[in-house]
Amino acid sequence: xxxxxxxxxxxxxxxxxxxxxxxxxxxxxxxxxxxxxxxxxxxxxxxxxxxxxxxxxxxxxxxxxxxxxxxxxxxxxxxxxxxxxxxxxxxxxxxxxxxxxxxxxxxxxxxxxxxxxxxxxxxxxxxxxxxxxxxxxxxxxxxxxxxxxxxxxxxxxxxxxxxxxxxxxxxxxxxxxxxxxxxxxxxxxxxxxxxxxxxxxxxxxxxxxxxxxxxxxxxxxxxxxxxxxxxxxxxxxxxxxxxxxxxxxxxxxxxxxxxxxxxxxxxxxxxxxxxxxxxxxxxxxxxxxxxxxxxxxxxxxxxxxxxxxxxx
Numbered sequence: 001x002x003x004x005x006x007x008x009x010x011x012x013x014x015x016x017x018x019x020x021x022x023x024x025x026x027x028x029x030x031x032x033x034x035x036x037x038x039x040x041x042x043x044x045x046x047x048x049x050x051x052x053x054x055x056x057x058x059x060x061x062x063x064x065x066x067x068x069x070x071x072x073x074x075x076x077x078x079x080x081x082x083x084x085x086x087x088x089x090x091x092x093x094x095x096x097x098x099x100x101x102x103x104x105x106x107x108x109x110x111x112x113x114x115x116x117x118x119x120x121x122x123x124x125x126x127x128x129x130x131x132x133x134x135x136x137x138x139x140x141x142x143x144x145x146x147x148x149x150x151x152x153x154x155x156x157x158x159x160x161x162x163x164x165x166x167x168x169x170x171x172x173x174x175x176x177x178x179x180x181x182x183x184x185x186x187x188x189x190x191x192x193x194x195x196x197x198x199x200x201x202x203x204x205x206x207x208x209x210x211x212x213x214x215x216x217x218x219x220x221x222x223x224x225x226x227x228x229x230x231x232x233x234x235x236x237x238x239x240x241x242x243x244x245x246x247x248x249x250x251x252x253x254x255x256x257x258x259x260x261x262x263x264x265x266x267x268x269x270x271x272x273x274x275x276x277x278x279x280x281x282x283x284x285x286x287x288x289x290x291x292x293x294x295x296x297x298x299x300x301x302x303x304x305x306x307x308x309x310x311x312x
Contacts (some may be wrong), residue, residue, distance in 0.1 A: 022288045030281045058268070065267035072259050075251055082250035088242045096217075130265035153210035158199050161206075167192035212247060245276075 031043035038058035045051040159173040166188060168181035181188050198204050264270035 022292065023285055026281065026284050026288065030277070034274065034277050035269065035271065036274045036285050038279070061267040065263050068263045068267075069260055072256060072263070076253075076256040080250045081247045084144055084244075084246040084248065086244040086246065090240055090242060107239060109149070150212060152211050154199075156204045157206035157209060160197070161204050162192060162195050167197055218292065283295060 031039040034040070038054060038061065041054040041311065042058065043053055044053060052165070159169045162173075162181070166178050166181060168188065171180045181192055183189050184191070195204075199206060203227060211253045261271070
């Protein structure tokens with residue numbers, strides 16, 4: 001039994017040595033044929049000074065490359081935008097919905113109460129508004145039940161943070177599930193001031209969580225006045241021009257991948273084929289380790305030592 005235990009222990013030691021020797025052989029061969037920079041110079045160095053020199057250069061290049069790639073990753077995650085402005089001239093444009101407002105300070109209802117003026121002031125405007133062919137909106141239906149605007153979204157973000165941190169909201173924000181803040185209470189007033197300060201310093205991430213609307217149509221209107229009564233109303237475009245402001249990502253995934261490839265190639269000479277070489281090395285190491293564990297050792301390690309044969 002003692003002899004069997006000794007042989008088993010020695011066999012494990014042989015396996016460990018065989019794995020280490022095979023691993024070192026594979027790594028040396030890899031340094032000879034890999035397309036990555038630095039490995040070949042480290043292996044081919046004839047003295048310890050050159051070995052340390054090339055090793056430090058390689059480690060420094062890998063460090064700088066890692067910093068550069070991390071900087072590119074942060075740039076990609078920040079989603080930078082580019083604004084494009086396009087001006088189109090057309091012979092016709094879709095006409096917006098128009099509402100006529102009466103600027104007369106005297107109400108028609110009050111005038112009708114006095115019969116003396118009913119015949120003199122019987123003028124008015126009859127306007128028929130047809131229903132829209134389709135309902136259009138740029139709203140985000142997750143949190144809003146009306147037209148979405150970035151300003152309203154930021155205000156809602158402020159109210160939400162007040163609700164979370166102060167357990168109440170300002171009186172100017174609608175909400176029935178939480179009570180209105182009592183500004184005469186000092187702790188509540190301090191909490192509201194703290195949230196407001198964080199909101200102004202953009203520490204609540206309200207700007208990030210409130211993107212620009214997907215689509216926004218702005219009509220700049222101007223009004224002209226004429227002597228009343230007048231039966232003619234003319235609504236028109238001053239210019240048949242359509243101005244489009246398009247926001248799009250200025251740093252997309254293709255740019256990110258290309259920049260990473262440039263950094264890898266600049267500092268350590270990596271490419272897609274180099275990655276394949278590293279994968280091949282890993283597979284060779286795993287394959288060699290499995291063969292040794294199964295007993296298929298290299299030729300120099302297959303036979304038992306003479307001392308073991310004498311013991312048996």
